[in-house]
Amino acid sequence: MISFSWQVQSSRDNVHLYDFHIVYSFSYKVPVLYFQGLQAGGQLLTLDEIKKDLPPHSLQLLNESKWTFITREEHPHLSRPWFTLHPCGTSDWMKLLLHKLGDKDRSLQYLPAWLSVAGQAVGLKIPLKLYCSS
């Protein structure tokens, strides 16, 4: 499992802390993004509050694309409900992203490519370093 955190200034006095976990799904054989947001005081953010923190193009992607939508699922390791990008479409759009690559490149590029789409849907800015490093 890969985990990282992200801070968002939601308003002048308010900072929201986001936790992201990338977990492998044995059922769908793809990575799955789990996330949750917390207020400064530790209370969980609702989905509506999270959507307010997202940039407009993320919201558009979530609303219009049939491949990326957020649902509530139990976190596989933490036994608590988290939000997740549903994995059922992942292998379809990953095939489109990677179809021109050979096998070796495909395994190197898989996670950054996946993150470039999944990250967009939840408003993550992926540092360019991730794509440049081998």
Next chain:
Amino acid sequence: TLGPRVGYFPLLVSTIKAHFSSSLPPGVDTVWFEYKGLPLKWYIPIGVLFDLLCADPERPWNLTVHFRGYPADILSPCEGEDSVKWNYNNSLKEAAFIITGNSKNVMNMSQADQLAMWESVRKGDLNSYMNISTKLKLGPFEEDFLVRTSSLGSRQGSDEPESPGSVKPCRVPVRLYVRRVQEDLEYLEDAIPVSDWESVSYINRPFEIRKEEGRRITTLEHALETLLPEFFGSKPTARAAGPEPAAATPDSAPDDSDTTPGTPRDREPASASPQEMDVAKRARVKLVRIQGMALGLDTPFLWVANNLRNPECFLHVCVYIGA
């Protein structure tokens, strides 16, 4: 109230509310269920919760119903029947994906079929359920470890490349619930109750049936070893290979004993240390319960997968481990 083993608690709410209506205070109710202090996860089938939490089966099962104070930090939100139906359909799609490589057969169900299937689950009507589920062709899993899928030659967007007439090794959707009990537990009624969900390990992982040298029938034990290596063996392949001559290798030598469910196979005498280790690891497994039955580890896995799965095509297995 009689709750079907393959049903879900929120579906019983209307019956329960009617029963308690005279004693409820005014206001909005958010119903949740609790057993010995543990809020019950509403998307786990009733029978699975019973098998997991009620070590010594209580009949009737004494639960507490709450109408207020929904524990939102422990339970994901539930908007009644719709949430359960959504969860059921999601699980069915996941099972279809696991078995056939895509969820198309479920996504392409007609509205009428979807409705009829849900109604059959809601009512616990096995006949109606069978009428519709057979159309999905999500089984049965066959002895030669292959599953015939509904449209072999014409699948787009499936997980693996497909050639006409090819078949895939079969993947069985499994959900495991591992409960830790006392290492020296002798009687189930003495098991410490589960007080929080952190003490239960939930593993949602398909089991892929592969033919192996020297193994004639895949047993329940073999499936559990693969899915729970940390409880059943230090390395998943430890039992399959080894320097010992074939005759002394524990359990991977074929034998002629009856393989109908529940018939124990004769153990070979423990002479080598790997055999002793296996016996010790097996002793940690106190109980394997599926659909209310305690199954022997020698039970053929395919029989279990075909006969004991839930309507959403998942096999739910409760394992009690001494720790």
